[in-house]
Amino acid sequence: MSSSASSKTIFDQAIVLRGQKLGDADKIVILLTRNHGIVHAVAKGARKTTSKFGGRLEPFMLVDVSLTAGKDLYTLTQVQTVRAYTSPIMSDYSAYLAGLALIELTESLGKFEEGESSNQLFVMLAGALSSLSSQRLRPLDIVNAYFLRAISLAGWGMNPTVCSHCGSSENLRWFSAEAGLLCENCGRLEVLNVSKPVSEETLHYLSDVFLGRWESVTAISSQHSAKIAYGLISTFVHWQLEKPLKSLALIEKEF
Ligand SMILES: [Zn+2]
Incomplete structure (x- = not known):
């Protein structure tokens, strides 16, 4: 099995606590999830103006997320707004x-x-x-x-x-x-x-x-x-x- 096929994807609801810059265009987002406690996840390209995540990773947002487990960090693959509190x-x-x-x-x-x-x-x-x-x-x-x-x-x-x-x-x-x-x-x-x-x-x-x-x-x-x-x-x-x-x-x- 290839590594991508074996990597585990989880779906959860999360509140965005804060973000940290990573490299030139990425962000590490700290989330409180409903079922998995606090999760640190990489949002690739999140700091580009054309990012698919838009404003959904700002603090206080309540979102539905898909996360893929990596070696140290999760990677955010999808984010949908549930409540826009920001x-x-x-x-x-x-x-x-x-x-x-x-x-x-x-x-x-x-x-x-x-x-x-x-x-x-x-x-x-x-x-x-x-x-x-x-x-x-x-x-x-x-x-x-x-x-x-x-x-x-x-x-x-x-x-x-x-x-x-x-x-x-x-x-x-x-x-x-x-x-x-x-x-x-x-x-x-x-x-x-x-x-x-x-x-x-x-x-x-x-x-x-x-x-x-x-x-x-x-x-x-x-x-x-x-x-x-x-x-x-x-x-x-x-x-x-x-x-x-x-x-x-x-x-x-x-x-
Ligand atoms: Zn007492």
Whole structure:
């Protein structure tokens, strides 16, 4: 059998995270696929003006792809638009910054390989991009919701409805960069590096965005509680990743 006949082609849905230049005319595209986790794929000729891929490989695009497995990288053979989120997101600076943060976190959670967790992350990111592009929700609320859900899927904790140390859903009170949210009792344990108490209002906001109670988020929460919650989430994410996300510094300036 020839090598081309034996090479494996996969069909999947994907969200374009970003692209990197390759050679004179090609591009490596980083995709979050629905069933195969994060995939790096070569798009041949993608930087030529006459490219068959057109604008379909821009960040935030939701596409159907055909990929051929190579030795190190996949090669993109076909791309079809499912949802064109790029221009609505890029046309609003706040939405664009929020979108960058979603993408950077997604790529950092690259341990998602295949199967159900990849599918869940894909569905969450597609939902967040849809909300950003339709401007249904404030960009900062979308960032907070996506970050909480994605890191929870990754098993990092910071579930705003339970104490990350003892699992109790009662009397949540403290935030620790190391452990996430803690109840009144666990916050007093000296082994945990408690940094600050969390207000009732912030806790409400965190569980509302985590659980998707959007009516409650838009009705009662101020931009102020969204900012405080964002500060806690980004502190926690930095601690877990052991490196800052570049896009979060931009958000801190803008929002
Ligand atoms: Zn506890």
